[in-house]
Amino acid sequence: MPWTLPSRPSRRSLLAGAAGVAGAALLTGCSDDRPAGGESGIPLERRMREAAVRDSARLLERYDATAADHPALAARLAPLRAAVAAHSAALALPPAGSRSPSASPTGGTGAAAPSAGGEPVPPKPAEALTALADAERSLSEARTIDLAGAPGELARMLASVAACGAVHAYLLTSTPGATS
Template sequence: MPWTLPSRPSRRSLLAGAAGVAGAALLTGCSDDRPAAGESGIPLERRMREAAVRDSTRLLERYDATAAAHPALAARLAPLRAAVAAHSAALAPASAGSPSPSASASGGTGAAAPAPGGEPVPPKPAEALTALADAERSLSEARTIDLAGAPGELARMLASVAACGAVHAYLLTSTPGATS
């Protein structure tokens, strides 16, 4: 029986192609504000840690702005914010002092406080939670991408923190107390 070309690609060939595209994207070195290898005399791990702490600090600012704009959400956000603060402290380079991410969110007037980057917190609580979940999800995805170039221990920590961020995104958009 002669061999014929399948009418559609196999799952294996699709996965191999996707892995190839992802690998090529990682090798091209897409640049945002992430550290690049050989960028300065500062070791790669230290630059990666400093960038991760900056990202966590920006996320903490988003949590604070959301809690200030929607005080009724503060109790729901507090444990997630505390975890982000712990991640920031754990990711800090050993010789650097903690950037004081553990300061608690202050109560607000309910006005739309600006989030980092000048974006206002959405006026509706559900939209504010969705915006915060989007920020968590984006940072989780960025940290997952950063794993490829991270040294061993930092890669393991970034993987753990990225997974936690994905869980935070889920918790921020799920309905508390709902059963499935």
């Protein structure tokens, strides 16, 4: 009996393909700091870190706005906001051995710039938590995509911060104290 192709790929072939893609993404993360395409002369890692810090600052603004509009949520949001602030500080640090005298661990003045065109906080607390979870999820997905082109250490950090963002999204939409 002649061999025929299966009508759909097997789970094993899908997993093997996914592993190959993930491996390729990790290998591209081990590149040097030369700017891609001759862009601006600023090293790739520095540009990526600055963008990540800006994204974290916008997320911190969303946490602050949500806590201000819904004070009853402030205690629930505080540990998640603190983690986002810690991620921002960690992303702002230059890699070990290349600390420049002008680099600041807070990525600048230490105060986030006002949000230009930031989305309004929904009026209901549950909707506000969902909107914040959506922002965490979107940033987590963007960082997951970005890590494929990031230099080694930054790729690992972005992966870790993206995973944390996914957990934050889950925690923001789960019922506190509920058991599964």
